[in-house]
Amino acid sequence: MHLSIRHDTVYRYDPPPAQLTLRLRLFxxxxxxxxxxxxxxxxNGAEMTPLLINSFGDREALWRAPAPxxxxxxxxxxxxETENRAGMLGRWPPHRPxxxxxxxxxxxxxxxxxxxxxxxxxxxxxxxxLLHQLNEAAAEALEYRPGATDSHATAAEALARGAGVCQDxxxxxxxxxxxxxxxxxxxxxxxxxxxxxLGETHAWAEAxxxxxxxxxxxxxxxxxxxxxxxxxxSGLDAFDATPIRxxxxxxSMESLTADVAVGVMQ
Numbered sequence: 001m002h003l004s005i006r007h008d009t010v011y012r013y014d015p016p017p018a019q020l021t022l023r024l025r026l027f028x029x030x031x032x033x034x035x036x037x038x039x040x041x042x043x044n045g046a047e048m049t050p051l052l053i054n055s056f057g058d059r060e061a062l063w064r065a066p067a068p069x070x071x072x073x074x075x076x077x078x079x080x081e082t083e084n085r086a087g088m089l090g091r092w093p094p095h096r097p098x099x100x101x102x103x104x105x106x107x108x109x110x111x112x113x114x115x116x117x118x119x120x121x122x123x124x125x126x127x128x129x130l131l132h133q134l135n136e137a138a139a140e141a142l143e144y145r146p147g148a149t150d151s152h153a154t155a156a157e158a159l160a161r162g163a164g165v166c167q168d169x170x171x172x173x174x175x176x177x178x179x180x181x182x183x184x185x186x187x188x189x190x191x192x193x194x195x196x197x198l199g200e201t202h203a204w205a206e207a208x209x210x211x212x213x214x215x216x217x218x219x220x221x222x223x224x225x226x227x228x229x230x231x232x233x234s235g236l237d238a239f240d241a242t243p244i245r246x247x248x249x250x251x252s253m254e255s256l257t258a259d260v261a262v263g264v265m266q
Contacts, residue, residue: 001084001227002037002265003192007076007201009244009258016068018250024048025233026076026243027059028189031092033085034230039078044069056185056241057093058233074244079265080230087216087224089206097183097208106237107175107186110156116141117176127182127209131217138173138219151238166203167238169219173205174237183208187216188241190230192262200260203238204229230262 013020026041027050028034041048043063050059065072103109109117120137124130141159148163155175158168170186177184184207191202204218204225216225225231235241248254 001082001192003080003082003190003228003230004263004265005076005078005080005190005230006261007190007259009074009256011072011074011246011254011256013070013072013248013252013254015250015252016070017065017248017252018068019248020065020069020072021247022063022072022074023245023247024061024063024074024243025054025058025241026074027061028078028080028230028232029057029059031231032089033083033087033225033227035081037079037081039080040076042075044073055095055099056234057095068250078230082227082230084227086226087206088212088214089216090213092214097214100183100185100208100236101178101181102236103175103178104236104240106152106154106171106239107178108154108156109175109179110159112159113156113172113175114179116159116172117179120176121180128212128215130180131177131182131207131209131215134173134176135217135219135224136222138169138176139222142169142172142219144169144220166218166220170203170205171237173207173217173219177205177207185214185234186237186241187231187234188238188243189232190260190262191221192228192230192264200258201232201243202229206234 048061143163145163155171158164174184
């Protein structure tokens with residue numbers, strides 16, 4: 001599938017901060033499921049160039065405001081050719097899977113998460129059936145309800161509430177995998193949904209399966225990623241994988257608006 005992406009994020013500050021630095025992980029890269037045909041990231045109209053490739057295989061750039069800003073616009077435009085491989089990335093990127101056995105603040109398991117993981121493990125034989133069961137179980141355990149949680153909610157908190165969004169379902173899947181000693185990572189990207197041409201970034205997870213490598217799972221849509229997905233960045237959890245992270249010096253209130261459009265190219 002040939003997909004186009006337009007993603008605009010506008011930050012407004014009151015009063016303007018004395019200093020502002022943004023870390024950007026908005027650079028989609030080639031992998032076994034996607035080929036980048038065009039990709040541009042700009043901040044206030046200035047094109048950004050990645051400075052490094054981090055340990056997760058993602059490209060990063062830094063932007064520092066030249067003067068106290070009232071408004072900052074971060075924009076992404078791209079064209080991607082995708083392939084449906086049932087979520088199978090293989091050994092990409094080639095780092096050690098054991099890194100993703102480490103718990104993070106948002107994926108630390110509670111007694112509830114541990115019980116959730118044990119129940120899924122008891123019903124399936126073999127790693128791949130178990131992971132598909134976890135994917136279904138995470139969707140069943142958390143009703144999709146925007147506003148039920150916030151960006152700081154942990155997997156344990158979302159499970160206790162019984163509701164959340166794609167971030168929470170991905171966190172629950174990752175936390176359960178790590179409890180079962182299966183390496184798993186949190187993924188951020190875009191999803192083409194013809195029923196919702198305007199939306200937000202999407203979150204899913206990838207787990208390590210011996211003999212297959214990394215395999216993607218999307219608990220929100222109860223499937224593995226298809227050619228409708230564009231992978232952007234990954235990490236231990238949502239905070240670790242966030243595509244834009246800011247650092248402010250000075251007293252300032254921040255607000256933001258974001259618009260995402262993913263379409264099929266003719």
